[in-house]
Amino acid sequence: MPSSAAGFLQMQCEAAARAEEHSCHSADAGAGASEADFRSYSFSQPFHLIVSYDWLILQGPAKPVFEGDPVVLHCRAWQDWPLTQVTFYRDGSALGPTGPSRDFSIAAVQEADSGNYHCSGVFRSPGSGSLETASAVAITVQELFPAPVLRATPSAELQEGSPVTLTCQTKLPLQRSAARLLFSFYKDGRMMRSKGLSAEFQLPTVSEAHSGSYWCEAATEDNQVWKQSPQLELRVQSPSSSAAPPTLNPPQPKSAAPDTAPTEPLESRPPLPTPSAVDPGFSPLAVPDPHLHHQMNTLLKHMQDVRALLGHLLMELRELSGRLKTGPAKSQAQ
Incomplete structure (x- = not known):
């Protein structure tokens, strides 16, 4: 996270459990502690702190960014002096018209929003009002979850009367394991079950009418990220159609006639x-x-x-x- 040399930086340690079970320490405070002293502590993921002496810096998110996350970029001047004609860029292209706002927001980022961001602005004081440009900051948007895959258990080839379970398989990253996904199931373009927490859809007794193309959809609760699975072809056969056809050429029985050839034509x-x-x-x-x-x-x-x-x-x-x-x-x- 970039920080200005003349600015004020505040760090906060957050934990999901009780406060007395977690603590943050500086390097000096932990230097004399033994290994046993840290067994009851839980440590956060580290982040990279950059101290800059530039007139202008771009401050971005300090934690990993995933699909659907809101992102706010802040173009900050030395000692927070006023700026005019602020412009934000991604990979060298302007993201909007020049204006007075120092912030640029993306409500729900996608993987296509990854790139190198920077900003520029004109100081109203001090100086002669020259244009200053901040150094680029790389932002990588990670995939929140892969496209789901629909599986049929025990098989996609079934006999009438058999049960089948359809499972919409995908996985959240460890950093977002607490998030919840909602699953929907479709057949031949028609919704069979709307958004639910269960990744399984059961058919206790199938018939030939259940044959068709199935797919599922996984989505976040705010519906900012949703992905569909490839189609799965389900085939249900009736017992009569699966029976073996009769033999067309059965073996002929041996004739009981004597081996003597007939004497007449x-x-x-x-x-x-x-x-x-x-x-x-x-x-x-x-x-x-x-x-x-x-x-x-x-x-x-x-x-x-x-x-x-x-x-x-x-x-x-x-x-x-x-x-x-x-x-x-x-x-x-x-």
Whole structure:
């Protein structure tokens, strides 16, 4: 924190707990204390003090600056002499018109406000009214919390009737761990839950209607800082849609026919019946269930194979019967 050599500096030690549990000491006061004496003390974070002999200095925040913080910059003259034509700059560019005010305020800073700031002004007395410029002061605006990430537990792929918990995950820095964030949840552009302290949103029993794109939003209580998560695709399937489809080509059973090849050409065999010729009442077109339709087609194919086998055996029997009849006739003639 810059300070003028001729000015007055006041330091204050602040603590969240009781005053008797905290204390501030100069270097001389703590020089003779033993290590055991400091076990009951809590110490603040140090800050850098700069004493300047310039005619003009820019005083900025002494503690770390985070997104959403208010920031006040003070352009201070030597011995607080009056100034005119005061201008504030960031990275060499003027932040506003020249005026009498020595303060420049930012209600809620963003990361884009980081940069090197300085001010300039004209002394009304003493001197000839020459323009003086303060040295630059670097201000870095830190991220208050990263953009949240939406997680689904146990998974983003669910069956109907399953429970799911959506968690909006982000984290505050240690210096702002006492701050509170509010969380909102959205689905397909529609708000499902408005701002609440809980980072979780539970769906006890999901259905296919819960499928869609989800995201969450984390925001400070004053809504100065808010960030959205990337979208998470939630898919819910019904038990029927997740069932395995039936096998299209089941293995064919081995035929019970003998290994002997037929002696007559294929054209002499009886024609194979068509499925509609077996029983008109069992037409596949009348069966609405695809699985039952497939089973009936397989049964009809087996019936065709049996008919072909019976036809083949019938012709074999006829041929054998003819041979038996001609055999005794030849023996009587001899």
